[in-house]
Amino acid sequence: MPLRHPGTWIAIAFVLLIVAAVLASVVSNAAFQWPVVGQYMLDPQILAGLGRTLELTVVAMVIGLALGTVLAVLRLSANPLLSTVSWVYIWFFRSVPVLVQLIFWYNFGALYSSITLRIPFGPTLFSASTNTVITPLLAAFAGLGLSQAAYTAEVIRAGIVSVPAGQSRAAAALGMRRMMIYRRIVLPQAMKVIIPPVGNEVISMVKNTSLVSVLALAELLYTAQLIYSRTYQTIPLLIVASLWYLIIVSILSVGQHFLERKFRQR
Amino acid sequence: MLRIRGLRKKYGNREVLRGIDLDVAAGSVLCVIGPSGSGKSTLLSCINHLEAIDGGRLWVGGQLVGYREHKGRLHELPEREVARMRQGIGMVFQQFNLFPHMTALQNTVEAPIRVKRMARDGARKAALGLLERVGLGDKHDRYPAQLSGGEQQRVAIARALAMDPGLMLFDEPTSALDPELVGEVLAVMRDLARSGMTMVVVTHELGFAREVADDLVFMDAGRIVERGDPRAILAAPKEKRTQDFLSRVIQSV
Numbered sequence: 001m002p003l004r005h006p007g008t009w010i011a012i013a014f015v016l017l018i019v020a021a022v023l024a025s026v027v028s029n030a031a032f033q034w035p036v037v038g039q040y041m042l043d044p045q046i047l048a049g050l051g052r053t054l055e056l057t058v059v060a061m062v063i064g065l066a067l068g069t070v071l072a073v074l075r076l077s078a079n080p081l082l083s084t085v086s087w088v089y090i091w092f093f094r095s096v097p098v099l100v101q102l103i104f105w106y107n108f109g110a111l112y113s114s115i116t117l118r119i120p121f122g123p124t125l126f127s128a129s130t131n132t133v134i135t136p137l138l139a140a141f142a143g144l145g146l147s148q149a150a151y152t153a154e155v156i157r158a159g160i161v162s163v164p165a166g167q168s169r170a171a172a173a174l175g176m177r178r179m180m181i182y183r184r185i186v187l188p189q190a191m192k193v194i195i196p197p198v199g200n201e202v203i204s205m206v207k208n209t210s211l212v213s214v215l216a217l218a219e220l221l222y223t224a225q226l227i228y229s230r231t232y233q234t235i236p237l238l239i240v241a242s243l244w245y246l247i248i249v250s251i252l253s254v255g256q257h258f259l260e261r262k263f264r265q266r
Numbered sequence: 267m268l269r270i271r272g273l274r275k276k277y278g279n280r281e282v283l284r285g286i287d288l289d290v291a292a293g294s295v296l297c298v299i300g301p302s303g304s305g306k307s308t309l310l311s312c313i314n315h316l317e318a319i320d321g322g323r324l325w326v327g328g329q330l331v332g333y334r335e336h337k338g339r340l341h342e343l344p345e346r347e348v349a350r351m352r353q354g355i356g357m358v359f360q361q362f363n364l365f366p367h368m369t370a371l372q373n374t375v376e377a378p379i380r381v382k383r384m385a386r387d388g389a390r391k392a393a394l395g396l397l398e399r400v401g402l403g404d405k406h407d408r409y410p411a412q413l414s415g416g417e418q419q420r421v422a423i424a425r426a427l428a429m430d431p432g433l434m435l436f437d438e439p440t441s442a443l444d445p446e447l448v449g450e451v452l453a454v455m456r457d458l459a460r461s462g463m464t465m466v467v468v469t470h471e472l473g474f475a476r477e478v479a480d481d482l483v484f485m486d487a488g489r490i491v492e493r494g495d496p497r498a499i500l501a502a503p504k505e506k507r508t509q510d511f512l513s514r515v516i517q518s519v
Contacts, residue, residue, distance in 0.1 A: 169316055170363035170422075174377035174429060175353035177345055184380060188367050 036236035040227065041243065049223025050244055056140055056209040056219055061202055063145025068152025073182065075157055086153070093150035099211050102143035106215050108134050136215040144208060148201065155197045159190030192263045199256035206248050210241075220244055267292040267327060267433055267464045268313065274321030275308055282308050284488040285322070290481070292432075295465045297475035297496060300485035301511055306468040307360075309485070310435045313466065314355040315348050326355060327432055353381060356426030360438040362418040364410040370397060370421045371406040374428045382429065389428075396424040400454050416447030420454055427458075434458065436467040472515065476500050484508045 026032060040046055074086035093101070109130035117126040134142075163186050171181040213222035224237040231237075268290040275283040282305045290296045298306045311317040313324060315332035323340075324331040332348055333340040343351075365373050374393035378384040384392075397406050400420035402413075410418050419439055426434060436455065440448040452474050459465055459478045469475060475482055475496050482496035484505070492505045503509045 164361075164363075166359060166361050166363040167365065170357075170359060170365070171377075172316060172349070173314055173352055173355070173357035174425070175349045175381045176377065177349045180380060184376065185365055189365075 031235065032239065033233060033236040036233050037239050037243070040237060040240045043227075043240075045223055045227065046220070046240060046244070049218055049220040052218060052223075053206065053209050053220040053244075054248070056144060056212060057202065057205045059141050060144035060148050060205055060209070063141065064148030064152045064201070064205075065198070067145070067149035068156055069187075071149060071153035072156035072160060075153065076160060090150045090153055093147045096147075098143060098147050098208060099214065101147055102139065102211055102215060105134065105139035105142045106136060108139070136212075136217045140209075140212040140215055140217055144205065144212070148205065151201060152198065155201070156190065156194055159192075159194035160186055162193045163189045195263050196256070196260055199252070199259065203249050203252050203256075206252065207245060210245075267294075268466065269325040270313075270322065271324075272322035273309070273312060273319060273324060275305070275312060275317060276320045282488050283312070283319075286488075286490060288483065288490070290433075290464060290466060292464050293462045294480040295459045295467065295478055296481045296483060297479035298466065298468045298483045298485060299470065299472070299475065299511070299515075300491075304485040305488040306485050307437050310357070310437050310466065310468055313433075313435055314352050314357055316357075318342065326351070349381075353377075353429050354432050356429060356431035356434040358419070358422050358426055358434070358436045358439050360441050362410070362415070362422045362442070364418050364422055364425070366410050369407050369409055370402060370413065370424075373410070373421055374406075374425045377425070378428050393424070393428055396427050397421070399427075399457075400424045401450070414447060415443045416450045419443065419451045423451075423454055423458070432464060434463055434465045436465065436469070438468050438470065440469065440471060470515065472500055472512075484511065486511070 027034070071086045071089060074082045075090070077083050077086075096104075112130055114127060114129050115133050116124060118124045160182075167185055167189065168181050171185045176184070209219055210221040212219050213225060216222065218226065220241050224241040228234045228237040268288070270286055270288040273283050273286040273288075274281065286305075286309060288296075298309065300306050308317060312319050313326065313331065318332065323333075323335075329351065331351065333342055335341075342348075364370075365376065368376060371390070371393055374396060375386075375389045378389040378392070379386060382389075394403065394406060397403050400423055402417060402420055402424070405413065405417065408417075410421070413421065423439075439455070440451050443451065448471070452471060455465070455467070455474070456478055467474075467479070479496045482494065482499050483490050484492040484499065484503070484507075486507050492499060492503060492508045499508065500512065503512055
């Protein structure tokens with residue numbers, strides 16, 4: 001053990017003192033209502049909300065990754081039309097706040113009162129009122145997923161660009177076609193660059209799902225709000241929600257650490 | 267095997283190939299020498315259509331490369347057909363360009379399995395044979411990062427040969443290697459030439475050209491300046507520019 005400077009010890013003692021003071025006040029302050037927190041932590045309604053939050057995270061990220069990959073490939077296309085379409089998409093969905101997009105999708109029925117699928121000048125295949133098609137859940141998937149795709153596209157594009165051009169040339173010289181070159185040669189190597197920021201995006205998404213509470217969709221936060229609007233136990237229920245976010249994000253961080261280590265090898 | 271007539275290539279306004287005519291007979295080895303920027307590497311990239319051309323015609327095995335001729339005009343072939351054509355032409359790069367996420371064996375079986383749809387067992391057996399042939403049978407499970415430059419380049423040669431090409435293109439295959447590793451790569455190429463492979467080799471290795479090549483071409487500023495028997499050219503170049511280049515290369519050794 002190297003000798004530390006006395007200043008280091010004084011700083012440590014000072015910080016510990018503050019931490020202890022904060023902890024003491026949090027534990028002793030009855031207004032935190034810790035028994036209520038314990039009572040609701042595993043409440044079935046809260047757990048259902050937690051499940052919804054996880055579902056939203058997974059679906060939005062799957063949409064984001066799938067559409068984001070397509071957008072990244074289009075953005076890098078030699079065809080100027082395709083690359084412009086991708087650029088406009090990314091520009092639009094990164095510029096409008098997710099909260100606005102969510103409310104917009106939720107109110108899509110105000111723009112088009114019904115959704116109809118029809119062969120031009122032919123028979124109607126499908127027609128329904130917009131409000132029955134775009135449920136709050138679907139609006140949430142669309143709002144979170146479509147905007148996530150814009151961010152993911154930029155991350156994936158950076159990953160693809162990081163792979164030396166010689167790799168594509170070598171693969172093309174072997175007779176591989178563009179799609180196969182992406183799938184077998186470029187994307188596996190781009191993963192090293194893509195994985196760490198996508199890990200961060202997943203973690204952000206867990207928390208961004210709470211925006212969906214404005215659509216009255218019972219994810220974790222809105223479930224907590226539903227309960228405290230009935231019982232007036234606002235603080236303990238917000239603590240319950242916060243603890244669950246902390247737990248999920250901690251687990252994901254550990255997973256991200258191992259995933260990064262796996263892709264850094266070689 | 268390879269026939270080139272009036273080949274032109276431009277990058278923007280800069281003309282890098284200004285009318286190349288070239289013939290390589292089946293089973294023969296052509297070495298291309300010349301100063302950097304003379305268009306040697308671009309010429310190779312045009313032969314398997316990694317670069318589109320701006321004028322002239324190329325044929326490999328009697329087939330027009332990269333285009334279909336219709337009423338005297340060239341129409342670029344769809345990607346599927348360009349890819350099929352490339353299967354018959356192997357290419358080895360200066361920077362090896364091995365796939366770093368795959369072992370030597372995986373590098374070698376990738377295209378036979380994915381592109382040629384060979385059965386896995388057969389492709390594996392053939393690839394192990396090729397790696398054995400380039401002297402790396404015992405290192406087939408190594409990743410490129412675990413191999414020396416010379417070993418990586420030999421894997422790259424095995425990878426190209428695994429597609430059973432009729433023509434092999436070498437783009438300065440030893441230029442990125444430490445001097446003591448050059449010999450092992452040249453030895454593999456010499457064996458390949460002896461086995462009757464048709465080869466076009468862009469190189470600075472004059473000794474290799476003298477010993478192995480059937481024909482030698484000296485390029486400068488996008489043109490072929492001198493061509494003929496390698497021993498004759500290297501011993502007594504006729505053109506002033508060839509003389510200057512050779513004296514510079516030999517002095518630097």
